[in-house]
Amino acid sequence: MAERDPILIVGGGLGGLTTALSLARRGWPTRVLEGAPQFGAIGYGIQFGPNVFHVFDRLGLSEQVGAIADFPAALSMMDALSGKELIHIPTGASFRARFKYPYIVVHRIDVHNILLDACRRTAAIELVSDALVTSFHDQGDGVTVETKDGRTFSGAAIVAADGLSSLFRAKLIGDGDPRPSGYVAFRTIVPMAEVKTDVSRDIVALWGGPGLHIVHYPLRGGTEFNIVAVFRTATHSERGDPAAYRAELESAYRDVHPAARALIGLLDMRWRRAVSDREPARHWHKGRVVLLGDSAHAPLQSLAQGAGMAIEDGLCLGELISATDGDFTSAFRQFEAARLIRTARVQLESRAIWDFYHLDAGVARDVRNATIADWDEAHLFDCLAWLYDGAVLPGVKAL
Ligand SMILES: Cc1cc2nc3c(=O)[nH]c(=O)nc-3n(C[C@H](O)[C@H](O)[C@H](O)COP(=O)(O)OP(=O)(O)OC[C@H]3O[C@@H](n4cnc5c(N)ncnc54)[C@H](O)[C@@H]3O)c2cc1C
Numbered sequence: 001m002a003e004r005d006p007i008l009i010v011g012g013g014l015g016g017l018t019t020a021l022s023l024a025r026r027g028w029p030t031r032v033l034e035g036a037p038q039f040g041a042i043g044y045g046i047q048f049g050p051n052v053f054h055v056f057d058r059l060g061l062s063e064q065v066g067a068i069a070d071f072p073a074a075l076s077m078m079d080a081l082s083g084k085e086l087i088h089i090p091t092g093a094s095f096r097a098r099f100k101y102p103y104i105v106v107h108r109i110d111v112h113n114i115l116l117d118a119c120r121r122t123a124a125i126e127l128v129s130d131a132l133v134t135s136f137h138d139q140g141d142g143v144t145v146e147t148k149d150g151r152t153f154s155g156a157a158i159v160a161a162d163g164l165s166s167l168f169r170a171k172l173i174g175d176g177d178p179r180p181s182g183y184v185a186f187r188t189i190v191p192m193a194e195v196k197t198d199v200s201r202d203i204v205a206l207w208g209g210p211g212l213h214i215v216h217y218p219l220r221g222g223t224e225f226n227i228v229a230v231f232r233t234a235t236h237s238e239r240g241d242p243a244a245y246r247a248e249l250e251s252a253y254r255d256v257h258p259a260a261r262a263l264i265g266l267l268d269m270r271w272r273r274a275v276s277d278r279e280p281a282r283h284w285h286k287g288r289v290v291l292l293g294d295s296a297h298a299p300l301q302s303l304a305q306g307a308g309m310a311i312e313d314g315l316c317l318g319e320l321i322s323a324t325d326g327d328f329t330s331a332f333r334q335f336e337a338a339r340l341i342r343t344a345r346v347q348l349e350s351r352a353i354w355d356f357y358h359l360d361a362g363v364a365r366d367v368r369n370a371t372i373a374d375w376d377e378a379h380l381f382d383c384l385a386w387l388y389d390g391a392v393l394p395g396v397k398a399l
Pocket residue numbers: 010011012013014015016033034035036045046047048131132133134161162163164166167185187228292293294295298299301304305306307308309310
């Protein structure tokens with residue numbers, strides 16, 4: 001086989017690393033350019049539905065991921081004001097029988113390290129950190145990128161896995177900044193021993209209330225507890241000091257059920273982010289450049305599937321580049337066709353669910369609660385099947 005130019009992957013997040021592994025198993029060399037000083041991840045929890053295991057299986061990583069995961073007993077939605085459970089999705093034996101794979105929660109660093117170690121063991125993957133890409137050129141028969149510190153890298157094509165505020169999306173789609181939701185998020189991990197309040201520790205729990213929610217679940221064999229608090233605020237795009245953040249949180253959650261409200265006191269005031277997503281859009285590719293993961297289709301986190309979609313993308317794109325023998329125009333066109341509807345549905349349903357969680361007291365909320373009271377396990381599984389059954393990967397031959 002003639003030596004191939006590497007494919008440049010911009011961004012060493014979960015999407016970029018999965019793409020590198022997917023290409024490498026078909027013999028394609030890649031160079032992953034990460035802007036941060038080191039490859040790594042922000043240290044918080046992440047949920048994965050069973051759909052992601054279709055990808056981990058193909059990459060031979062399911063066992064390793066399973067070994068560092070926690071397996072929650074259920075996904076549960078509570079009314080944040082009354083504490084009443086509204087939805088209960090068991091994720092034990094019946095869930096596995098239906099969806100073949102489990103629902104897991106993991107420390108993002110742990111899963112990132114599994115992918116990174118697999119990349120480091122693969123000669124065809126070169127990892128370059130401290131390489132913030134600031135510009136790129138498509139010469140028709142190849143590509144180059146420049147980094148902030150003046151280096152130039154060339155390759156056969158560019159996979160832009162550069163996240164929510166993608167430089168490449170700005171050039172290819174040009175639809176401006178991410179869409180602010182008007183909400184902010186706080187995320188914290190604490191030792192389980194510090195959780196004194198009476199909340200379930202072995203499930204993924206979501207407490208939804210007017211303009212706010214709290215999510216919590218266990219990590220690392222139940223020794224740690226991940227808490228995310230999200231609420232609507234006029235100050236979502238502003239920065240403040242910890243005292244101002246604390247006062248705003250206490251006010252936002254004042255009417256919340258005491259068991260959940262007690263978790264607010266455990267939050268770290270140093271990590272606060274405005275919550276944003278992207279409008280579903282076509283035209284993810286131009287010439288030898290293609291968007292992947294959040295740069296193409298960032299959702300709100302209500303379905304907990306943004307990283308799952310980036311990982312599915314990575315496998316799909318790698319397979320299509322290989323199946324077309326490096327005909328990038330054809331591979332990128334097929335990639336967008338294969339992934340657009342599924343990822344746009346995640347974006348749109350995530351917005352609908354976001355609103356559904358956050359209803360103010362009133363008729364709409366009463367209708368929601370009355371409707372979901374009739375949903376049994378079989379109905380909930382049917383509603384989730386389009387997502388949890390996994391992606392269809394057209395034109396992909398099995399290894
Ligand atoms: C509060 C919260 C909770 C979430 N929970 C879940 C969950 O439970 N499950 C789930 O599936 N998803 C979840 N998500 C979504 C998930 O985090 C993202 O969808 C996922 O990280 C996208 O992966 P990515 O590889 O596309 O981009 P990213 O993870 O954003 O990675 C992009 C990488 O590119 C690098 N980069 C950016 N620009 C450049 C550049 N110019 N040059 C070089 N490198 C660059 C960045 O440093 C980064 O490493 C959550 C998101 C939030 C905010």
